[in-house]
Amino acid sequence: MHQVVIANRLTDGIVVFLGREQEWLEGLEGCQPAQDTAQAEALLARGTEAEAEQFVVGPELIEVELREGILVPVKMREAMRSRGPSVRTDLGKQAEN
Amino acid sequence: MYQYDEFDADFVEQRAVQFGRQVEDRLAGKITEEQFRPLRLMNGLYLQLHAYMLRINVPYGCLNSTQMRKLAHIARVFDKGYGHLTTRQNMQFNWIKLSDMPAILLELASVEMHGIQSSGNCIRNITADEYAGASADEIEDPRVYCEILRQWSSLHPEFSFLPRKFKIAVSGSDRDRAAIKAHDIGLRLHKNEAGEAGFEVFVGGGLGRTPFIGQSIRAFLPTQHVLSYCEAILRVYNQLGRRDNKYKARIKILVHEMGGEAFGEKVEKEWAEIRETALELPESETARVGGFFAPPPHEKLDDDDSDLAGHMAGDPDFATWVEQQTARHREPGYAIVNVSCSPVGKPPGDISAAQMDGFADLADAYNFGEMRVTHNQNLVLTDVRKKDLFALWQKLVTLGLATANHGLISDTICCPGLDYCALANARSIPLAEKLSERFADQNKQKDIGEVYLNMSGCINACGHHHIGNIGIVGVDKKNSELYQLMLGGSAEEDASLGKILGRGFDEDGIVDAVELVIDTYIELREAGEKFIDTYRRVGPDPFKEKVYSAPA
Amino acid sequence: MPLLKNGNIIEDPYTRVTEGEELPGEGPILVDLALWQAQRDALVARSSEVGVQLAAGESPAAIAPDLEHIALVALEFPAFTDGRAYSYARLLRERHRFEGELRAVGDVLIEQLHFMDRVGFDSFDMKSDEAAEEWKTAQADMSVWYQPTGDERPTATRLRRS
Numbered sequence: 001m002h003q004v005v006i007a008n009r010l011t012d013g014i015v016v017f018l019g020r021e022q023e024w025l026e027g028l029e030g031c032q033p034a035q036d037t038a039q040a041e042a043l044l045a046r047g048t049e050a051e052a053e054q055f056v057v058g059p060e061l062i063e064v065e066l067r068e069g070i071l072v073p074v075k076m077r078e079a080m081r082s083r084g085p086s087v088r089t090d091l092g093k094q095a096e097n
Numbered sequence: 098m099y100q101y102d103e104f105d106a107d108f109v110e111q112r113a114v115q116f117g118r119q120v121e122d123r124l125a126g127k128i129t130e131e132q133f134r135p136l137r138l139m140n141g142l143y144l145q146l147h148a149y150m151l152r153i154n155v156p157y158g159c160l161n162s163t164q165m166r167k168l169a170h171i172a173r174v175f176d177k178g179y180g181h182l183t184t185r186q187n188m189q190f191n192w193i194k195l196s197d198m199p200a201i202l203l204e205l206a207s208v209e210m211h212g213i214q215s216s217g218n219c220i221r222n223i224t225a226d227e228y229a230g231a232s233a234d235e236i237e238d239p240r241v242y243c244e245i246l247r248q249w250s251s252l253h254p255e256f257s258f259l260p261r262k263f264k265i266a267v268s269g270s271d272r273d274r275a276a277i278k279a280h281d282i283g284l285r286l287h288k289n290e291a292g293e294a295g296f297e298v299f300v301g302g303g304l305g306r307t308p309f310i311g312q313s314i315r316a317f318l319p320t321q322h323v324l325s326y327c328e329a330i331l332r333v334y335n336q337l338g339r340r341d342n343k344y345k346a347r348i349k350i351l352v353h354e355m356g357g358e359a360f361g362e363k364v365e366k367e368w369a370e371i372r373e374t375a376l377e378l379p380e381s382e383t384a385r386v387g388g389f390f391a392p393p394p395h396e397k398l399d400d401d402d403s404d405l406a407g408h409m410a411g412d413p414d415f416a417t418w419v420e421q422q423t424a425r426h427r428e429p430g431y432a433i434v435n436v437s438c439s440p441v442g443k444p445p446g447d448i449s450a451a452q453m454d455g456f457a458d459l460a461d462a463y464n465f466g467e468m469r470v471t472h473n474q475n476l477v478l479t480d481v482r483k484k485d486l487f488a489l490w491q492k493l494v495t496l497g498l499a500t501a502n503h504g505l506i507s508d509t510i511c512c513p514g515l516d517y518c519a520l521a522n523a524r525s526i527p528l529a530e531k532l533s534e535r536f537a538d539q540n541k542q543k544d545i546g547e548v549y550l551n552m553s554g555c556i557n558a559c560g561h562h563h564i565g566n567i568g569i570v571g572v573d574k575k576n577s578e579l580y581q582l583m584l585g586g587s588a589e590e591d592a593s594l595g596k597i598l599g600r601g602f603d604e605d606g607i608v609d610a611v612e613l614v615i616d617t618y619i620e621l622r623e624a625g626e627k628f629i630d631t632y633r634r635v636g637p638d639p640f641k642e643k644v645y646s647a648p649a
Numbered sequence: 650m651p652l653l654k655n656g657n658i659i660e661d662p663y664t665r666v667t668e669g670e671e672l673p674g675e676g677p678i679l680v681d682l683a684l685w686q687a688q689r690d691a692l693v694a695r696s697s698e699v700g701v702q703l704a705a706g707e708s709p710a711a712i713a714p715d716l717e718h719i720a721l722v723a724l725e726f727p728a729f730t731d732g733r734a735y736s737y738a739r740l741l742r743e744r745h746r747f748e749g750e751l752r753a754v755g756d757v758l759i760e761q762l763h764f765m766d767r768v769g770f771d772s773f774d775m776k777s778d779e780a781a782e783e784w785k786t787a788q789a790d791m792s793v794w795y796q797p798t799g800d801e802r803p804t805a806t807r808l809r810r811s
Contacts, residue, residue, distance in 0.1 A: 011124065012194035013148035054126035057144060075576055077515060081146050085516035087444050087526045091177055091192075092147055104805035108793040115790040135729070136760060218730065248795045248805065254764035255739055255798065258732025335736045336708065370744060375797035375804075382806065 002033035002064050003040045004071070005047040006078060007056035015081045015093070016056060018047055024056065027093060028071040028082055033064050098159045098467055099244045099389045101209045108251065112213055113206045116140045117199030124196060139219070139257075141212025142198060145519050149193040152215040153205060157225035157243040157267070158186035158470040158477075162457035165468065167208040169453035175201055180453070182438055182446040184510060184561060185222050185264070186470040187215060191517055213251065218259045220250035220331075224266045226274040227471040230390055231433050231479040233425045237286045237294045239269035241387045242323055245378065249324050256331045260338035261346035263331070264303075271590070276472060278302045278311040278592035279564050281348045282330060284323070295319045300330060300360065301352030302592075304558035309349040310592050314361030320383065322368075325376040329368035333360070393465040393480050398430025402483040414501075415490050417539060421501040423486070432483050434464075436476040436493060437500040437508060441537045444526045445511040446474030455496040463489050473510055475503070505542040506550050506615070507533035510561050514554025514571065515578075521554035523571025523578035528552055531608050536615075545615055548628040549588065564588040566629045567614060568595040569607060580607040584614065584640060585632050598637060599645055610644050617643040651780055653762075654750075654772040658781045663700050663721065679723060682707050685715075693718045702754065709737050713745045722747060724770075726755035735768050742769035743799040759783045763791060767798050 005018040016024040020032035034040035040061055047059030063074040073079045084092015101109070116136070123133045137143075141152040153168070160168075168188055172180050175197045176190040183189055193201070205211055214221055223246050225239040226232070246265060250256070256263070266275040269286040277283025283299035296318040302311025318326050330348075337355075339345045352360045409416040424433040436456070439445040448456075460468045460478060463485045469477040476498075481489060493499040502508040509532065512518065514525030529552060536542050551565025555572070562568030568583040579601040586595030602610050615628075617640050622631045632640070652661045663679040666672060668687060672695075679700040685692060692699045693715075700721030701712055712719060722741060724734035734753065741747040753765050754774040762773060762784055773780070795805050803811075 008144055008148070010130075011196045013144055015147060051130070054123075054129075057130050076573070076578070077146070077521075080515055084147060085526075086524060087516050087530065102809070104793045104808065108791070108795075108805075111791050111793070132758075218732075251795050252764075252791070253796050254767035255735040255796075256732070257764055258730055258735065258761075332736050332739075336733055340731055340733075375807075381810075385809075 001037075001040070002035065002066075002071075003043065003061045004028065004031045004033050004064050005043050005059050006062050006073075006081065007047060007051070007059040010054055010057055013057075017082075018043060018050075018059070022046055024050070026096075028064065028073075031064075031071060033071065034061075098161060098240075099156070099386070105209070105248075106206075109206045109209065109211045109213070110203075112140070112211065112252075113199075113202035116202055120195060120198050135217070138216040139214065140198075140202070141215035142193070142195075143216060143519075145191065145517055146515075147517065148191065149195055149198075150189055150191050150517070151193045151198070151201065151212055152183065152187050152189040153210055153212050154215050154222045155187050155210075155470045156247050157223055157229070157240055158227050158472075159240065160468050160470060162460045162466045162468070164208045164210055165453050165457040165460070167204060167210070169450040169457070171201060171204060172450040172453065179447055179449045181444075181513065182448060182470050182474040182476070184472045184474065184512075184559060185215075186224050186227075186472055187222055188470065191513075216262075217257075218261050218263075219257045220253065220259075220263045220265065223247055223250070224264070224275055224280075224472055226268050226270055227469040227477045228274060228424065228433055228479065229269055229469075230392065231426050231428075231431075232270055232272075233427045234270045234272055235427070236271070236288055237269050237320075238387070238390050239267035239275075239284075239286055240390045241383060242284065242286070242296075242320065243267050244386050244389070245324065245383070246327065249327075249376075253331075255328075256335060259331070259335055260340050261343065261348075263334075263348070265327070273588070273590040273592070274471075276561070276564060276588040276592070279304055279308075279561070279588060280311060282327060283311045286320075287317075289317050293319065296323060296326075298326065298330075300364075301349040301357065303347050303349040304561060304563050305347065306344055306556045306558075307350065307353075308558065308563040308594050309353060310594060311349075312352060312357035314357060314364060321378040321380075322372055324378065325372045325374065326364070326368055328376060329364045329371060332367055333363045337363075392428075393467075395428045395431060395480065396482070398428075398482065398484075400429035400483075402430060405483045405486055408487040412487075415487060417543075418490055418499055418501040419486060421505070421543075422503050426480070428480075430483055432481050432486060434478040434481050434486070434489065435471075435503040436478065436498050437502050438475050438498070439502065439508050439511075439529070439533065440497060440500045441502075441507055441533045442530050443533075445509050445529050448476075452496050452498060455492070456498065459489060459492055459496075473508065475508070501539065502533075502542060504547045504549070506536045506545055506548050506567075507542060508550075509533065510549070510551040510565065512553045512559035514560075518554065518559075520557055521571070522556075522573035523554045523580065525552045525554035525560055525569075525571055528569060528571075528580065528604060528607065531604070532611060535608055535612060545619070546627055548615075548618075549586075550611070551586070561588065562586070563594045564592065565595065566632070567611060569611075572601065574601075578604060580604065582607060582610055582614070582644070584637060585629070587629055596637060598641055613644045614640050650754075650774045650776070651778050652752075652772060653775045653780050653784060656781060656784065658775075658778055663698075665702075677720070679721060682711060685712065689715065700750070700752075703734075703737065705731050705733050705755075709741045709745065709747075716741075716745055716747050716749075719747075719749060721750040721752060723752040723754045723774075726753060726757055726761075729756040729758050729761060731756075735764060738765070738768040738770055739798060759787055762787060767794065767796075767800055767802070769799060
């Protein structure tokens with residue numbers, strides 16, 4: 001099991017991930033996935049704290065996996081969120097890389 | 098079209114200021130997301146997969162060029178340079194920052210626009226026939242009643258917390274171009290034997306996970322009672338509609354569970370109590386609002402334009418476009434022009450800021466400064482002189498808005514799907530793109546003829562898949578997209594719901610399956626039969642056989 | 650719960666009594682529908698005011714014939730999203746001509762007071778003591794209304810005609 005916390009940033013709604021230094025990142029690189037339930041709970045607790053601090057909205061745990069050395073979400077929905085719309089590859093995170 | 102007076106302007110500006118304050122409170126951390134969510138939804142602001150999404154009302158699809166330019170401005174300054182036309186004749190933006198919302202709402206208010214009630218469990222933007230006021234088969238202009246209903250429904254204190262969202266559509270012609278039977282309330286203007294105008298009232302239509310065609314509960318409602326009758330329907334629904342399960346909360350479930358007749362009786366009983374109140378429309382009010390929808394100053398013209406015939410003879414692309422995209426106007430020498438926003442291989446309904454600006458210029462030059470958004474996610478110019486069609490077409494070509502596929506298979510209805518939407522299970526836009534590429538050949542499309550292809554990325558059915566002649570719905574099966582095919586739906590006066598043909602397909606499989614369905618139709622059709630006619634004559638079996646016997 | 654009435658936070662004069670409890674000897678009481686129906690005659694005979702609270706699924710039709718004996722009707726909002734009581738309020742005011750106090754209880758939010766005010770509520774069980782201030786601010790937000798709802802406010806349509 002590998003999990004990270006995903007959320008939308010309050011001010012602009014942009015998708016962010018909770019990084020290894022407990023900072024919010026716009027991409028998955030720099031995330032340290034939780035390996036077990038205890039780590040996942042700790043990660044989500046930090047995410048929930050950030051929601052209470054009104055920094056992000058809707059923090060949740062998602063499954064990720066390493067593909068060719070890169071962290072990617074397992075579910076299609078979160079894959080979409082981590083990249084941007086598949087029909088507009090000129091937009092979203094995929095366009096910034 | 099309707100123009101705000103001081104009351105309307107105050108109303109929208111006050112609401113913009115109020116929401117601006119709520120946004121400031123939210124950004125300052127004074128209110129939580131839980132508290133803020135209902136407030137932002139009431140102003141049309143969603144949180145989607147990638148960012149906030151703002152849905153802006155286009156009342157019954159009517160826009161002027163100033164408003165369109167403002168939407169272009171918003172696309173450019175506050176979004177990523179494009180907007181999306183929706184099946185409620187609205188426009189939505191996908192990349193909005195919460196912190197920009199106060200500024201955006203004031204920009205919108207300055208051109209008589211807003212997002213009030215474009216979300217939430219209230220009465221949503223009222224939709225109408227996009228040919229209103231221009232079509233040759235019109236009985237009475239539905240926009241007059243749409244505007245009267247729009248005002249009545251705006252922050253209606255009794256009906257702002259209904260069991261679920263509520264959609265009203267009004268049609269004023271024999272031909273139903275507003276899908277009224279797929280609405281919570283559908284109003285059909287017609288005339289009685291005495292020649293007076295009134296409404297046939299349908300209730301309980303709707304799509305989503307439990308689709309129903311609306312039932313007629315009153316054959317003739319004199320127009321002056323439209324508000325009291327709608328209020329009676331809403332009041333019965335507000336008290337009795339289910340609140341225990343959001344999937345059973347739409348009025349269609351109540352009507353289905355009670356039966357149309359019993360529901361109608363309750364409405365009539367309630368209506369008897371309120372029909373002679375301040376809700377009754379005096380003739381002066383209908384006339385006042387009607388004045389805003391007076392026909393534009395048409396010239397007296399011959400219906401046949403010699404220049405047009407010449408251009409059509411000389412340019413086959415133009416001729417194809419005229420044949421496909423124009424409809425008969427009631428005034429001689431004028432045409433209604435359908436402008437497709439579903440070009441081959443592109444997301445249906447997406448329109449760039451440059452196209453918005455360019456189209457606004459065309460509306461000014463050729464259409465008295467006005468335009469319409471259709472529930473098929475296209476645009477319409479209602480009053481173009483036939484002699485201007487060639488110049489208009491040339492400019493539409495430059496703008497990338499001259500696709501000649503009105504009513505053809507590549508003119509799809511398609512929801513945003515998993516590319517944008519937080520509710521979706523599967524993507525829908527890539528399918529629409531692939532299907533339109535598969536059928537891109539103009540002669541082939543033309544030969545296939547009128548067929549409505551609708552697709553949604555989940556069972557909520559924003560892409561109206563149940564009422565497409567061919568419908569596709571995406572589901573998530575073990576983390577891969579699976580598409581189900583349904584046939585036999587119709588959104589028009591002969592409304593019907595499509596039925597699932599059989600097992601689902603992957604993305605390429607569904608494109609092949611649709612082609613097999615079309616092949617079957619072409620084999621079986623008789624002279625003059627549209628796709629839906631053939632399907633209704635022969636039933637699903639021949640299609641099923643062809644689609645599922647093909648080598649995988 | 651702070652009670653907002655006529656723009657001020659006031660002490661609620663009513664004591665709540667539910668079925669099974671003994672009726673207090675005197676003073677205004679607020680009872681639920683079950684108690685009202687069980688002890689209607691005793692309650693009507695009381696010298697001080699009696700209020701009846703209706704739960705969200707209880708239509709005011711149940712008390713309509715008795716309204717002359719009822720000084721207060723409290724309508725419950727189990728969640729702010731449950732809008733049934735807006736219809737009940739209008740029915741009480743406009744259909745049954747109820748002129749007593751009409752109170753909103755339950756999940757009552759500042760943002761909803763406009764709507765509640767317009768359908769005939771005149772007192773509100775609020776969540777905080779700041780409600781009076783907040784309501785004053787919120788009241789200044791909107792000045793245009795489109796629907797005739799039986800309150801005294803002129804609608805935009807009426808103002809246009811005058």
